[in-house]
Amino acid sequence: xxxxxxxxxxxxxxxxxxxxxxxxxxxxxxxxxxxxxxxxxxxxxxxxxxxxxxxxxxxxxxxxxxxxxxxxxxxxxxxxxxxxxxxxxxxxxxxxxxxxxxxxxxxxxxxxxxxxxxxxxxxxxxxxxxxxxxxxxxxxxxxxxxxxxxxxxxxxxxxxxxxxxxxxxxxxxxxxxxxxxxxxxxxxxxxxxxxxxxxxxxxxxxxxxxxxxxxxxxxxxxxxxxxxxxxxxxxxxxxxxxxxxxxxxxxxxxxxxxxxxxxxxxxxxxxxxxxxxxxxxxxxxxxxxxxxxxxxxxxxxxxxxxxxxxxxxxxxxxxxxxxxxxxxxxxxxxxxxxxxxxxxxxxxxxxxxxxxxxxxxxxxxxxxxxxxxxxxxxxxxxxxxxxxxxxxxxxxxxxxxxxxxxxxxxxxxxxxxxxxxxxxxxxxxxxxxxxxxxxxxxxxxxxxxxxxx
Amino acid sequence: xxxxxxxxxxxxxxxxxxxxxxxxxxxxxxxxxxxxxxxxxxxxxxxxxxxxxxxxxxxxxxxxxxxxxxxxxxxxxxxxxxxxxxxxxxxxxxxxxxxxxxxxxxxxxxxxxxxxxxxxxxxxxxxxxxxxxxxxxxxxxxxxxxxxxxxxxxxxxxxxxxxxxxxxxxxxxxxxxxxxxxxxxxxxxxxxxxxxxxxxxxxxxxxxxxxxxxxxxxxxxxxxxxxxxxxxxxxxxxxxxxxxxxxxxxxxxxxxxxxxxxxxxxxxxxxxxxxxxxxxxxxxxxxxxxxxxxxxxxxxxxxxxxxxxxxxxxxxxxxxxxxxxxxxxxxxxxxxxxxxxxxxxxxxxxxxxxxxxxxxxxxxxxxxxxxxxxxxxxxxxxxxxxxxxxxxxxxxxxxxxxxxxxxxxxxxxxxxxxxxxxxxxxxxxxxxxxxxxxxxxxxxxxxxxxxxx
Numbered sequence: 033x034x035x036x037x038x039x040x041x042x043x044x045x046x047x048x049x050x051x052x053x054x055x056x057x058x059x060x061x062x063x064x065x066x067x068x069x070x071x072x073x074x075x076x077x078x079x080x081x082x083x084x085x086x087x088x089x090x091x092x093x094x095x096x097x098x099x100x101x102x103x104x105x106x107x108x109x110x111x112x113x114x115x116x117x118x119x120x121x122x123x124x125x126x127x128x129x130x131x132x133x134x135x136x137x138x139x140x141x142x143x144x145x146x147x148x149x150x151x152x153x154x155x156x157x158x159x160x161x162x163x164x165x166x167x168x169x170x171x172x173x174x175x176x177x178x179x180x181x182x183x184x185x186x187x188x189x190x191x192x193x194x195x196x197x198x199x200x201x202x203x204x205x206x207x208x209x210x211x212x213x214x215x216x217x218x219x220x221x222x223x224x225x226x227x228x229x230x231x232x233x234x235x236x237x238x239x240x241x242x243x244x245x246x247x248x249x250x251x252x253x254x255x256x257x258x259x260x261x262x263x264x265x266x267x268x269x270x271x272x273x274x275x276x277x278x279x280x281x282x283x284x285x286x287x288x289x290x291x292x293x294x295x296x297x298x299x300x301x302x303x304x305x306x307x308x309x310x311x312x313x314x315x316x317x318x319x320x321x322x323x324x325x326x327x328x329x330x331x332x333x334x335x336x337x338x339x340x341x342x343x344x345x346x347x348x349x350x351x352x353x354x355x356x357x358x359x360x361x362x363x364x365x366x367x368x369x370x371x372x373x374x375x376x377x378x379x380x381x382x383x384x385x386x387x388x389x390x391x392x393x394x395x396x397x398x399x400x401x402x403x404x405x406x407x408x409x410x411x412x413x414x415x416x417x418x419x420x421x422x423x424x425x426x427x428x429x430x431x432x433x434x435x436x437x438x439x440x441x442x443x444x445x446x447x448x449x450x451x452x453x454x455x456x457x458x459x460x461x462x463x464x465x466x467x468x469x470x471x472x473x474x475x476x477x478x479x480x481x482x483x484x485x
Numbered sequence: 486x487x488x489x490x491x492x493x494x495x496x497x498x499x500x501x502x503x504x505x506x507x508x509x510x511x512x513x514x515x516x517x518x519x520x521x522x523x524x525x526x527x528x529x530x531x532x533x534x535x536x537x538x539x540x541x542x543x544x545x546x547x548x549x550x551x552x553x554x555x556x557x558x559x560x561x562x563x564x565x566x567x568x569x570x571x572x573x574x575x576x577x578x579x580x581x582x583x584x585x586x587x588x589x590x591x592x593x594x595x596x597x598x599x600x601x602x603x604x605x606x607x608x609x610x611x612x613x614x615x616x617x618x619x620x621x622x623x624x625x626x627x628x629x630x631x632x633x634x635x636x637x638x639x640x641x642x643x644x645x646x647x648x649x650x651x652x653x654x655x656x657x658x659x660x661x662x663x664x665x666x667x668x669x670x671x672x673x674x675x676x677x678x679x680x681x682x683x684x685x686x687x688x689x690x691x692x693x694x695x696x697x698x699x700x701x702x703x704x705x706x707x708x709x710x711x712x713x714x715x716x717x718x719x720x721x722x723x724x725x726x727x728x729x730x731x732x733x734x735x736x737x738x739x740x741x742x743x744x745x746x747x748x749x750x751x752x753x754x755x756x757x758x759x760x761x762x763x764x765x766x767x768x769x770x771x772x773x774x775x776x777x778x779x780x781x782x783x784x785x786x787x788x789x790x791x792x793x794x795x796x797x798x799x800x801x802x803x804x805x806x807x808x809x810x811x812x813x814x815x816x817x818x819x820x821x822x823x824x825x826x827x828x829x830x831x832x833x834x835x836x837x838x839x840x841x842x843x844x845x846x847x848x849x850x851x852x853x854x855x856x857x858x859x860x861x862x863x864x865x866x867x868x869x870x871x872x873x874x875x876x877x878x879x880x881x882x883x884x885x886x887x888x889x890x891x892x893x894x895x896x897x898x899x900x901x902x903x904x905x906x907x908x909x910x911x912x913x914x915x916x917x918x919x920x921x922x923x924x925x926x927x928x929x930x931x932x933x934x935x936x937x938x
Contacts, residue, residue, distance in 0.1 A: 226698060226701075228698070228797070230795040230797070237761070238759050238760040238761035239760030239761065240759075240760040242759050242760070242761075243878065244780065244782045244784055244808050244810065245679060245681070245810055245876075245877050245878030245879050246775075246876075246877045246878050247759050247775070247877065248679075248775070248780035248782055248810050248877055249723075249774035249775055249778055249780050249810075249877075250755075250759065250761075250764070250766075250771065250774065250775055251759055251760075251761045251764075252761075253782060253783055255783040255786055256719070256723075256783060259712050259715055259716065260716075260721050262712055263712065263713075263716045266709070268713050270702075270709075302703075306691050306693075306695050306700050306703065306704055307691040307692030307693040307695070307704075307801070308690070308691035308692065308695075308703075308704045308705075311703070311704075313703075318703065321702035321703065322699075322700070322701070322702055322703055325702055327697065327701035327702050329697045329701055329706060329797075329799055330706055330708040330709060330788070330789070330800075331697055331789050331790055331795065331796060331797055331798050331799070331800065332788060332789035332790040332791045332796065332798075332800065333708055333786055333787070333788050333789065333791070333803070334786070334787055334788075334791035335783070335785060335786050335787075336783070336784050336785035336786065336806070337784055337785040337806065338785045338786070338787035338804065338806070341840060341841075342683040342784065342806055342808060342840045342841060343784060343785065344681070344683070344784055344808045345784050345785075346782055346784070347783075347784065347785065348760070350786070351791065353789070353790065353791070353795055355697050355795060355797045357697065357698055357701050357702075387794060387795045388794075388795060423698075423699075424698050424699045424700065424701055424702075425696065425698030425699050426698050
């Protein structure tokens with residue numbers, strides 16, 4: 033059986049496989065500080081070339097994308113593998129037990145900045161390709177690679193890159209390995225993200241703060257103005273009252289509902305993690321509200337005097353920031369326009385400012401290709417994967433599903449406690465090796481299904 | 486006629502009258518910095534003793550009160566004269582055109598810290614007594630004097646002083662000279678102030694800020710909690726919905742309505758002063774809302790992230806400060822309890838904190854004694870005084886009207902542009918001298934009416 037050959041090869045080569053990983057981990061690539069990023073991109077290119085991948089560095093307005101192709105006209109299916117070679121800054125340095133850019137093994141984990149996020153997973157993807165080639169010979173599907181250098185600073189040029197290279201990026205599925213397996217150790221397949229719209233509302237009263245005694249009841253208070261406006265935007269149960277807000281939301285399918293029910297949920301542990309031990313909801317409700325419903329969150333508000341005691345003023349200005357998570361197929365710009373229209377109607381002198389947005393994305397869990405990947409992941413990890421239709425947060429997944437109109441699966445390889453973005457980031461050696469096996473086996477399984485169709 | 490004799494005497498002695506004023510102005514008495522306060526109190530005592538006033542320094546927990554009596558068992562009416570000998574700090578010093586503690590005459594004004602607020606008016610009160618004694622002989626009413634040393638730091642011990650010396654302070658009317666004449670130059674009689682209750686509301690969500698994507702819809706947002714609560718406390722027209730909030734408000738009398746109508750109101754000038762040129766209301770509405778109706782003001786609110794751009798969090802805490810101006814006979818503690826009861830009912834986990842309060846006060850404008858003072862002021866200034874039933878701000882006037890249960894009139898002597906609390910504070914020489922005349926003539930008129938009754 034192919035999976036056994038793959039496993040044996042990985043097992044036999046595990047020490048050797050540390051080499052390319054260590055090479056990348058030793059090379060800084062801190063995108064936020066523009067430290068070593070291009071040097072790292074070149075190392076990734078070299079690694080890919082050694083595997084026979086046709087590779088090029090494609091410039092963007094920011095850090096370059098490493099693009100690669102391993103094509104055979106005989107293959108009918110193309111997999112686009114996505115990852116990133118940039119890392120977070122290592123600070124605070126004093127909290128690291130070893131040098132963040134000199135990998136060290138302790139307790140069967142490799143410690144270094146980027147070990148889990150994302151160099152360990154990127155190298156596992158490449159070594160999966162190597163493993164497949166060396167155990168099975170010819171590649172059964174076409175492969176394309178997009179490794180960007182700006183993920184840790186918000187993938188600021190990924191959308192324009194994808195927009196500009198639609199032809200080059202043509203594929204049948206996008207495959208990302210980033211993030212962590214579930215806390216229980218179960219592999220996870222993530223099919224979507226919530227989108228986001230960030231806005232600021234600013235209400236004005238008088239041109240200056242006024243004495244609340246000498247002018248109280250005379251000048252309007254901008255805080256009350258904002259409050260009155262906000263109460264027209266949302267009812268007490270949290271339902272958003274902006275016309276058309278829910279219009280384009282895709283209802284959950286029966287299958288998605290089943291998937292939500294299967295996701296593990298430990299109320300106590302979640303409650304502790306978020307500092308809200310009184311949390312009271314079922315797992316199904318939790319995942320539905322967290323991943324399949326939009327939010328209408330106020331993330332900041334400021335007006336007047338907020339120090340100790342009291343300052344008796346009528347503030348001149350009140351500012352409030354919202355980040356509104358969106359679900360497919362809500363469009364951030366459409367929602368922004370609906371909010372503007374609502375404000376024009378109810379409080380025309382309140383200013384609405386667009387601060388940023390990201391489109392939501394969700395790949396249909398019932399697609400054949402998703403089931404194929406799930407089966408391969410199951411076999412690679414010896415465990416049935418959890419399939420999560422979407423996550424609560426926002427990532428630029430829409431560049432694949434909206435711009436390229438491709439299905440997208442995220443299959444994380446790193447351990448739950450990888451400590452990404454933190455000191456002592458690590459990847460368990462077991463996870464690194466499982467990632468290699470998984471990549472090779474996913475390639476194999478997709479190839480098998482492609483041949484059968 | 487007595488008023489002519491008074492005027493002539495003041496006119497003849499104006500140069501000499503500058504002496505005691507200069508003496509006080511040269512003596513620092515900055516209560517906020519405890520600089521020279523007691524030395525100044527002693528100077529005031531000396532001045533009073535020279536007039537034959539029995540004087541004592543009464544200690545408080547803070548700066549002492551200079552108390553004086555000029556009593557004659559034959560008199561049936563007692564006037565309690567109130568003022569303060571402390572001043573604001575002079576900073577910013579570089580903005581003064583002359584030394585703030587070395588009085589200088591320019592353009593018929595005396596410039597010095599305290600010239601208008603309140604040493605110039607306090608000395609005018611004392612020189613009014615001197616003028617009366619020297620022109621008319623025997624004092625026709627009893628006089629008591631309370632000159633405090635903490636007015637500029639909020640009269641923090643005045644209430645306890647009055648509470649502890651109720652017997653000593655027995656009188657028929659309290660007479661204060663502080664503040665400014667109307668902009669038009671008209672003398673003003675102020676009969677009351679709004680009270681105040683300051684509170685803080687604090688709502689809690691989770692124990693810590695949470696990521697708005699990874700936890701959005703799961704933990705409650707304390708800003709929404711506060712907003713929902715506040716909307717139960719007040720309707721969109723500004724009407725307060727807290728049960729019993731308006732219960733004890735004394736309705737305006739017909740006479741008070743007439744007084745409000747007579748108060749000068751220049752919409753354009755008020756609009757410019759408060760930075761709200763679009764102000765649109767009649768003078769009567771302006772004074773009614775500003776002085777005879779309570780407010781429900783939010784003076785500050787803070788939660789979450791308020792810097793540039795966006796931080797996608799669900800804040801753990803939201804804090805909001807209110808100062809609620811009150812009118813007679815709303816009681817701040819009663820209102821506080823009503824707010825607490827309301828919050829207990831609608832958002833029991835929101836914390837309500839008492840930050841401070843002051844009782845409202847309003848002397849009945851139709852009292853005979855008020856009319857007597859108004860008549861005397863009219864004659865002294867050659868102009869009918871504006872009678873304002875209350876001002877928008879809050880002063881501890883209740884110590885006279887509530888603790889001593891006395892009527893209280895405030896008759897300001899300083900010019901409108903005295904620049905109190907600012908650099909280049911001043912009093913017009915004309916205002917200083919008119920204040921002396923006014924004090925003497927008020928004494929005379931009160932004495933005449935007392936004899937007739």
